[in-house]
Amino acid sequence: MFTNNTEVMAAALGPGPMVPAVFRVQRTKKETSDTFTMELLPEEGPQEFAFAPGQFNMLYAFGVGEVPISISGDPARRSVVVHTTRDVGPVTSALRRLKPGEGLGIRGPYGTGWPAAEARGADVVIAAGGIGLAPLRPVLYQILAARQHYGKVVLLYGTRTPADILFRRELEQWRSRFDLEVCVTVDRAVGSWAGMVGVVTKLIPRAPFDPHSTIAMICGPEVMMRFTVQELEGRGVATENIYVSLERNMKCAVSFCGHCQFGPAFVCKDGPVFRYDRIQPLMAVREV
Amino acid sequence: METLESILMEHPFFAGMKPEHLALVAGCAANVRFNAGEFIIREGGVANEFYLVRHGKVAIEIHVPQSGPVTIQTLGPGEILGWSWLITPYKWRFDGRAQELTRAVVLDGKCLREKLEKDHDLGYEFLKRFAQIVTERLESTRLQLLNVYEQH
Numbered sequence: 001m002f003t004n005n006t007e008v009m010a011a012a013l014g015p016g017p018m019v020p021a022v023f024r025v026q027r028t029k030k031e032t033s034d035t036f037t038m039e040l041l042p043e044e045g046p047q048e049f050a051f052a053p054g055q056f057n058m059l060y061a062f063g064v065g066e067v068p069i070s071i072s073g074d075p076a077r078r079s080v081v082v083h084t085t086r087d088v089g090p091v092t093s094a095l096r097r098l099k100p101g102e103g104l105g106i107r108g109p110y111g112t113g114w115p116a117a118e119a120r121g122a123d124v125v126i127a128a129g130g131i132g133l134a135p136l137r138p139v140l141y142q143i144l145a146a147r148q149h150y151g152k153v154v155l156l157y158g159t160r161t162p163a164d165i166l167f168r169r170e171l172e173q174w175r176s177r178f179d180l181e182v183c184v185t186v187d188r189a190v191g192s193w194a195g196m197v198g199v200v201t202k203l204i205p206r207a208p209f210d211p212h213s214t215i216a217m218i219c220g221p222e223v224m225m226r227f228t229v230q231e232l233e234g235r236g237v238a239t240e241n242i243y244v245s246l247e248r249n250m251k252c253a254v255s256f257c258g259h260c261q262f263g264p265a266f267v268c269k270d271g272p273v274f275r276y277d278r279i280q281p282l283m284a285v286r287e288v
Numbered sequence: 289m290e291t292l293e294s295i296l297m298e299h300p301f302f303a304g305m306k307p308e309h310l311a312l313v314a315g316c317a318a319n320v321r322f323n324a325g326e327f328i329i330r331e332g333g334v335a336n337e338f339y340l341v342r343h344g345k346v347a348i349e350i351h352v353p354q355s356g357p358v359t360i361q362t363l364g365p366g367e368i369l370g371w372s373w374l375i376t377p378y379k380w381r382f383d384g385r386a387q388e389l390t391r392a393v394v395l396d397g398k399c400l401r402e403k404l405e406k407d408h409d410l411g412y413e414f415l416k417r418f419a420q421i422v423t424e425r426l427e428s429t430r431l432q433l434l435n436v437y438e439q440h
């Protein structure tokens with residue numbers, strides 16, 4: 001039930017699925033007060049790292065622990081692995097402290113990708129909340145690289161305050177394009193913010209797309225995704241054309257351990273990107 | 289030529305309203321424009337009108353002593369500014385400020401209140417439409433309170 005043709009199950013790097021390859025930090029960029037983007041290079045020298053937008057890696061902070069983090073870089077730039085991470089606990093905090101030249105382990109890429117191929121010929125709505133823009137950025141790069149194959153492309157992005165906005169400079173560049181509609185909104189603003197204020201779901205009723213020929217891709221906390229889906233359905237987008245990334249926590253990432261089991265599905269193997277109509281009954285269940 | 293009635297008819301707020309009702313409403317309407325930075329409504333002021341935003345952007349602000357105005361919502365084309373004209377004591381609860389050049393249709397609340405009292409069919413049409421807007425705003429506020437961008 002949970003396999004779909006958007007899945008790209010790339011071969012794991014390294015000798016076995018549980019053995020990480022060592023990468024070194026090339027540079028780290030501070031995005032917000034608690035979120036940072038790392039560019040990583042393989043220790044063994046230049047190597048191509050192919051992934052499908054939406055996939056994640058298991059990042060191992062040596063001696064601390066391992067966490068799943070989505071890949072946030074450009075899929076066409078294969079020489080470097082890029083991750084954008086929010087510091088929320090021991091492992092993500094250890095990753096944040098890594099200096100250029102220091103190492104970490106990577107297993108991956110794992111999981112399913114966004115349906116960029118299925119969306120060809122249709123309008124595309126990308127809706128992100130908070131850190132959820134990071135797992136969506138690669139698919140936006142991919143779509144923009146083949147822009148002529150898509151209809152209207154709309155990026156809707158919501159954060160708590162203007163200080164929480166990720167990838168600011170890129171958002172400004174994207175906003176200046178004539179072939180991309182970018183709407184950024186925040187929950188509340190003080191001072192010089194002259195942009196929109198209100199939740200991201202409010203952007204949907206007036207966003208320029210044809211609901212009957214649209215593929216929507218959503219990433220953010222589950223509450224945000226649920227309400228975004230409701231608004232999209234309200235405009236007439238069918239649930240089989242809506243995709244969400246479920247980031248329930250996991251351990252092994254190769255469906256051995258069952259830690260991320262979501263009903264009959266494993267987020268690590270069948271997700272994180274799911275077609276909404278397939279996951280909807282489970283999202284409605286409060287505890288799975 | 290664009291008449292006030294045709295402008296009202298095209299605004300989402302009046303979608304589906306009967307022509308005879310629209311004609312009554314148009315009698316209380318006028319075109320207005322506000323420059324960037326200009327206040328459209330002020331907290332505490334008498335609320336005797338409401339606005340249909342046609343172009344531009346309006347910020348709903350609350351003034352917080354010491355930290356200045358906090359924007360809690362912005363309104364764009366197709367949206368409505370103000371329902372305090374419909375509810376006693378007819379006083380604005382927030383500031384509304386044009387963030388850029390904004391064009392709108394202003395509806396005279398006093399004139400409308402009289403018409404709605406006389407014609408309850410029209411009154412019900414208005415209440416249905418405002419109930420929808422109030423519900424949407426309440427839902428947005430709940431989501432803002434929930435802080436939906438944080439993992440819980």
Ligand SMILES: Cc1cc2nc3c(=O)[nH]c(=O)nc-3n(C[C@H](O)[C@H](O)[C@H](O)COP(=O)(O)OP(=O)(O)OC[C@H]3O[C@@H](n4cnc5c(N)ncnc54)[C@H](O)[C@@H]3O)c2cc1C
Nearest residue numbers: 067068069070085086088089090091092247248249272439
């Ligand atoms: C497929 C997938 C992709 C992810 N991609 C990213 C990404 O690109 N960037 C990023 O910053 N994070 C991402 N995450 C979340 C990230 O894995 C967790 O934040 C991380 O595991 C926290 O580890 P920690 O040791 O730092 O903190 P912990 O002590 O493990 O957790 C700190 C707090 O965060 C909560 N938490 C941990 N993981 C999750 C989760 N998955 N969902 C909700 N709450 C959680 C915990 O309950 C706890 O309250 C992803 C998760 C998954 C499953």
